[in-house]
Amino acid sequence: xxxxxxxxxxxxxxxxxxxxxxxxxxxxxxxxxxxxxxxxxxxxxxxxxxxxxxxxxxxxxxxxxxxxxxxxxxxxxxxxxxxxxxxxxxxxxxxxxxxxxxxxxxxxxxxxxxxxxxxxxxxxxxxxxxxxxxxxxxxxxxxxxxxxxxxxxxxxxxxxxxxxxxxxxxxxxxxxxxxxxxxxxxxxxxxxxxxxxxxxxxxxxxxxxxxxxxxxxxxxxxxxxxxxxxxxxxxxxxxxxxxxxxxxxxxxxxxxxxxxxxxxxxxxxxxxxxxxxxxxxxxxxxxxxxxxxxxxxxxxxxxxxxxxxxxxxxxx
Amino acid sequence: xxxxxxxxxxxxxxxxxxxxxxxxxxxxxxxxxxxxxxxxxxxxxxxxxxxxxxxxxxxxxxxxxxxxxxxxxxxxxxxxxxxxxxxxxxxxxxxxxxxxxxxxxxxxxxxxxxxxxxxxxxxxxxxxxxxxxxxxxxxxxxxxxxxxxxxxxxxxxxxxxxxxxxxxxxxxxxxxxxxxxxxxxxxxxxxxxxxxxxxxxxxxxxxxxxxxxxxxxxxxxxxxxxxxxxxxxxxxxxxxxxxxxxxxxxxxxxxxxxxxxxxxxxxxxxxxxxxxxxxxxxxxxxxxxxxxxxxxxxxxxxxxxxx
Numbered sequence: 001x002x003x004x005x006x007x008x009x010x011x012x013x014x015x016x017x018x019x020x021x022x023x024x025x026x027x028x029x030x031x032x033x034x035x036x037x038x039x040x041x042x043x044x045x046x047x048x049x050x051x052x053x054x055x056x057x058x059x060x061x062x063x064x065x066x067x068x069x070x071x072x073x074x075x076x077x078x079x080x081x082x083x084x085x086x087x088x089x090x091x092x093x094x095x096x097x098x099x100x101x102x103x104x105x106x107x108x109x110x111x112x113x114x115x116x117x118x119x120x121x122x123x124x125x126x127x128x129x130x131x132x133x134x135x136x137x138x139x140x141x142x143x144x145x146x147x148x149x150x151x152x153x154x155x156x157x158x159x160x161x162x163x164x165x166x167x168x169x170x171x172x173x174x175x176x177x178x179x180x181x182x183x184x185x186x187x188x189x190x191x192x193x194x195x196x197x198x199x200x201x202x203x204x205x206x207x208x209x210x211x212x213x214x215x216x217x218x219x220x221x222x223x224x225x226x227x228x229x230x231x232x233x234x235x236x237x238x239x240x241x242x243x244x245x246x247x248x249x250x251x252x253x254x255x256x257x258x259x260x261x262x263x264x265x266x267x268x269x270x271x272x273x274x275x276x277x278x279x280x281x282x283x284x285x286x287x288x289x290x291x292x293x294x295x296x297x298x299x300x301x302x303x304x305x306x307x308x309x310x311x312x313x314x315x316x
Numbered sequence: 317x318x319x320x321x322x323x324x325x326x327x328x329x330x331x332x333x334x335x336x337x338x339x340x341x342x343x344x345x346x347x348x349x350x351x352x353x354x355x356x357x358x359x360x361x362x363x364x365x366x367x368x369x370x371x372x373x374x375x376x377x378x379x380x381x382x383x384x385x386x387x388x389x390x391x392x393x394x395x396x397x398x399x400x401x402x403x404x405x406x407x408x409x410x411x412x413x414x415x416x417x418x419x420x421x422x423x424x425x426x427x428x429x430x431x432x433x434x435x436x437x438x439x440x441x442x443x444x445x446x447x448x449x450x451x452x453x454x455x456x457x458x459x460x461x462x463x464x465x466x467x468x469x470x471x472x473x474x475x476x477x478x479x480x481x482x483x484x485x486x487x488x489x490x491x492x493x494x495x496x497x498x499x500x501x502x503x504x505x506x507x508x509x510x511x512x513x514x515x516x517x518x519x520x521x522x523x524x525x526x527x528x529x530x531x532x533x534x535x536x537x538x539x540x541x542x543x544x545x546x547x548x549x550x551x552x553x554x555x556x557x558x559x560x561x562x563x564x565x566x567x568x569x570x571x572x573x574x575x576x577x578x579x580x581x582x583x584x585x586x587x588x589x590x591x592x593x594x595x596x597x598x599x600x601x602x603x604x605x606x607x608x609x610x611x612x613x614x615x616x617x618x619x620x621x622x623x
Contacts, residue, residue, distance in 0.1 A: 094462075095421065115405070183447045288622055
């Protein structure tokens with residue numbers, strides 16, 4: 001079945017079952033409006049109306065068929081009581097719509113009583129659910145003020161000063177950036193920006209931005225944000241070789257691995273690039289006995305042990 | 317599809333929607349444009365029925381009254397077919413359209429749903445100011461949502477255990493879908509990760525369950541709340557650079573104290589101890605478990621194993 005808008009049987013039939021009651025209720029809408037609302041070209045609409053004209057009830061005499069009338073740029077449909085109401089939403093459609101609505105409403109700063117909030121509540125009402133009780137979507141945490149400043153920076157193409165907690169380096173940093181885009185991915189909000197200090201594009205997690213200040217300096221956004229390339233380790237970053245127990249195999253999926261090899265003892269030997277020591281320390285702390293450092297530069301080979309010792313110092 | 321077939325499907329739908337009594341296959345063959353040959357008719361009719369069902373049209377099977385031997389007939393009950401009009405205003409419909417364009421669930425289209433609600437209309441705003449990567453789909457998502465909405469208990473296999481669940485709520489959190497529900501096997505409310513459900517969720521024929529007895533606990537704030545361990549409250553001090561993050565991230569009901577040095581003390585409910593340990597360790601030496609003693613000792617033991 002074709003998925004094109006005009007396409008397959010199902011798509012065309014479902015469009016008709018939605019379009020007919022709407023046209024009936026409007027009493028002579030503009031064909032251009034029908035086309036816009038139901039995403040059809042005037043030619044497709046004409047073809048659809050020709051089919052409708054042949055639909056009705058037994059004995060299928062002219063008086064038992066749906067009546068279609070076109071006059072000037074308007075269209076009327078009559079005697080279509082049998083298709084008087086649109087079809088109920090399928091669970092797929094309900095999930096898609098309510099999830100989208102709940103997602104946008106969950107963004108910090110959204111107005112729960114705006115048009116979207118009202119629309120979602122009405123729609124949930126006919127589905128028999130209280131949407132706030134049964135469906136919750138969290139696209140990522142952010143302070144309302146910070147997020148608002150980031151969006152302004154993006155839309156007004158103004159530079160921002162960020163006070164940022166770099167998790168990988170475990171340090172507070174100050175930097176000026178050209179904010180390109182705020183993005184929600186995998187349950188976190190990110191700012192994609194050019195960092196003047198790093199002189200490169202970087203991705204900042206919004207909930208780690210301690211504060212943002214809108215500057216007067218403007219910038220020109222790059223043309224295509226679709227081809228954003230995430231920061232990748234470069235050749236000069238140190239490499240560490242680890243042996244992972246089967247229980248730690250999730251690490252291979254979670255982080256970019258430069259090589260993976262199965263050992264005779266069933267463990268996986270992997271090579272990873274380490275961009276910052278705290279990152280490796282956290283990984284080794286979380287894995288504990290499930291990981292063993294095989295080789296690595298002198299500063300890193302003890303990263304897990306050292307970090308564990310520093311934490312233990314808090315538990316005398 | 318050619319128009320004659322579309323025409324036939326529409327007429328079939330109209331016939332069955334309009335029928336107050338089940339209509340037999342024979343009557344359908346006579347009334348509509350089907351082949352006269354019995355085998356060819358059966359084949360075409362079966363395909364048509366499948367197509368209607370795939371569109372979510374409720375095709376019901378029942379005996380035609382007054383026939384001996386009994387004959388099966390078909391109907392589409394209008395009350396099951398039709399959408400109750402939510403009465404959306406044009407700005408509400410536009411806002412839903414904008415939201416559905418901005419946030420997509422992989423593999424699920426909101427367009428057909430929007431058409432039923434009155435079509436695609438433009439919203440007041442042009443975008444939501446955030447680019448949202450499509451949310452991952454899960455094969456059980458729609459079925460579970462239908463069960464949540466109709467309060468239908470479901471059976472599913474989870475953690476190598478067959479369970480009956482009263483599904484209360486679906487959540488999308490940190491990039492994953494979760495189900496909260498009453499687990500009849502554990503006899504307690506539990507959170508489940510959809511991605512870890514083994515196989516397909518099956519709705520039961522049983523009666524609808526009642527609303528949750530107690531209001532649901534707040535949504536799970538982290539993986540440390542998504543386990544099967546004995547629930548316990550852990551007190552944690554977070555200092556240094558992440559303190560500011562913790563202050564923003566956790567609500568006032570979690571925060572016990574903000575100390576003079578800027579460090580933050582929080583209480584967290586834990587029922588997944590190893591996930592909690594990983595969370596604490598991610599703060600490196602900026603965090604300390606204050607209580608209970610057993611979690612402190614568990615962490616100390618873990619760290620000694622590393623040094």
